[in-house]
Amino acid sequence: MALVEPLTTVRPPSPREGGRPAAVRIRHLSRSFGALRVLDDVRLDVAPGEIVALVGRSGSGKSTLLRVLAGLDDGATGAIERPGSVAVAFQDARLLPWKRVAANVALGLRGPDVGARVTRVLDEVGLAERAQAWPLTLSGGEAQRASLARALAREPELLLLDEPFGALDALTRLVMHDLVLRLWERHRPAVLLVTHDVEEAIALADRVVVLDGGRLAVSVDVDLPRPRARTGPEFGRLREQLLHALGVEVPAVEVPAAEVPAVEVPGVEVTR
Amino acid sequence: MTLHVHDAHPPPEAPRVAEAATDRPRAAATVAPAAGPRRRLPPAARAVSPLAILALWAVVTESGAVDPLVLPSPRTVAAAGWRVATDGTLPAALGVSLERATVGLAVGLVVGLAAGVAVGLSRVGEAVVDPPLQMLRTLPLLGLTPLLILWTGIGETPKIALVAIGSLFPVYLNTVAGIQAVDPRLLEAGRSLGLGRGELLRHVVLPSSLPQVLVGLRQALGIAWISLIVGEQINASSGLGHLINDAREYLQTDVVLVGLVVYALLGLLTDGAVRILERKALAWRSSNR
Numbered sequence: 001m002a003l004v005e006p007l008t009t010v011r012p013p014s015p016r017e018g019g020r021p022a023a024v025r026i027r028h029l030s031r032s033f034g035a036l037r038v039l040d041d042v043r044l045d046v047a048p049g050e051i052v053a054l055v056g057r058s059g060s061g062k063s064t065l066l067r068v069l070a071g072l073d074d075g076a077t078g079a080i081e082r083p084g085s086v087a088v089a090f091q092d093a094r095l096l097p098w099k100r101v102a103a104n105v106a107l108g109l110r111g112p113d114v115g116a117r118v119t120r121v122l123d124e125v126g127l128a129e130r131a132q133a134w135p136l137t138l139s140g141g142e143a144q145r146a147s148l149a150r151a152l153a154r155e156p157e158l159l160l161l162d163e164p165f166g167a168l169d170a171l172t173r174l175v176m177h178d179l180v181l182r183l184w185e186r187h188r189p190a191v192l193l194v195t196h197d198v199e200e201a202i203a204l205a206d207r208v209v210v211l212d213g214g215r216l217a218v219s220v221d222v223d224l225p226r227p228r229a230r231t232g233p234e235f236g237r238l239r240e241q242l243l244h245a246l247g248v249e250v251p252a253v254e255v256p257a258a259e260v261p262a263v264e265v266p267g268v269e270v271t272r
Numbered sequence: 273m274t275l276h277v278h279d280a281h282p283p284p285e286a287p288r289v290a291e292a293a294t295d296r297p298r299a300a301a302t303v304a305p306a307a308g309p310r311r312r313l314p315p316a317a318r319a320v321s322p323l324a325i326l327a328l329w330a331v332v333t334e335s336g337a338v339d340p341l342v343l344p345s346p347r348t349v350a351a352a353g354w355r356v357a358t359d360g361t362l363p364a365a366l367g368v369s370l371e372r373a374t375v376g377l378a379v380g381l382v383v384g385l386a387a388g389v390a391v392g393l394s395r396v397g398e399a400v401v402d403p404p405l406q407m408l409r410t411l412p413l414l415g416l417t418p419l420l421i422l423w424t425g426i427g428e429t430p431k432i433a434l435v436a437i438g439s440l441f442p443v444y445l446n447t448v449a450g451i452q453a454v455d456p457r458l459l460e461a462g463r464s465l466g467l468g469r470g471e472l473l474r475h476v477v478l479p480s481s482l483p484q485v486l487v488g489l490r491q492a493l494g495i496a497w498i499s500l501i502v503g504e505q506i507n508a509s510s511g512l513g514h515l516i517n518d519a520r521e522y523l524q525t526d527v528v529l530v531g532l533v534v535y536a537l538l539g540l541l542t543d544g545a546v547r548i549l550e551r552k553a554l555a556w557r558s559s560n561r
Contacts (some may be wrong), residue, residue: 056420071462071463085464086464092455092457094458096475098482098557099556100556134556136557
């Protein structure tokens, strides 16, 4: 299906105005770069407060989809509805190196109490004492915290996370997963998390969507209580299902549910 | 002391400028690698060879082996320096020269920055502004002097114009390069934060190009002094260049040397000032070293 209409972006009616309960509605979204069709007639809804993880191989179009939603790509066609306040956290934290952490968080914030909001949100991500640090002096994890704080400071109704933990070491990544969930529980934005880490997707999301060749291939609901242990038969089943959808065949870990080994290394990378 | 004559950019400066020129800040969150560890000599070590040269100069001249008209002794030069400093000729000349340099540099800076921003930010600006500036740049700057005198007479204008034209190009070229080297990912981050065009310019584009602009400023200062010296020696009735020229006519080699030393010191001082400015304005860059 080829819609050659330019992209229309609307702000959905708020529930108060009697609108449908969707933070994001994407219909017939396509994006081509030359002859290459990166997104092909994508349809996706994200409910308010829902975490949707978008997984896919490199070049599957997942980052393009996020960029379109962020308003950073205006070459797409189709229709999207998204909230008025959208914030993005990128894989490379993208802090302005010539502004101290607090000034980075305050970027683009309007209103009278910017200072107080910045202090509060830096406190929430555990960076209060680094507020006056230069970004180049931060560790990778700290930079990501600052980037998250910058995104959250605008109280977004939609939070877009573009592989925000991709460049972090495995231990820091686990800590950051906890942090994101805590922040999400407090602020309850709708979250679209782009990742290529299947375990990360299952650990965080309400729903995992697999993008393949620019099309939505599979959508899997994750019905596990949070916080989620990365062990257990259900987790393993979801992982296998998603890896299969991604075209990765995991050799012979066909363990009957009851015999899942008790000891398992947490956070083991399967998808890299 | 004679060595100082060439010292508008003394040896320790040269590598620093080159390093700054290639060290464009394009890193967003990537940490620039610090320079490798190199054992440093004590600072006093740098004073040894200049002092030796000074001593050699003193020995050769005081012994009478050299005609003082060709090369007066350090003592004579110092005395001449004291004389022109106290009888008011040097302060007066210095004041005039400083004013010309300041005004010319200010004009060159403003025009160079404005043109650089226009060209760096807009394709239309690049198409319109860049060609004539590049054409003008290929002209030998000092060759313009006769034309400037014909156009603007022999007053202050040709000297100031020479300084302005000379300092314009380094500022212009470095501003354009700095702006065009802005990390597109940072621009994107700024847009995702809802920054408008003006805010992107103020928070992202200009701070990102500042290091490069400061490199341009340092080059501009060097060229400004050279332009001024030439302008003042060709046609002037006041200023440092006039002081030197006058001294030459009366065969006062010692005063000529005093004038040259003053030029060198001015170059050193202004360069040091820019370096202090750099350290303050670019604190974010060095703080991780």
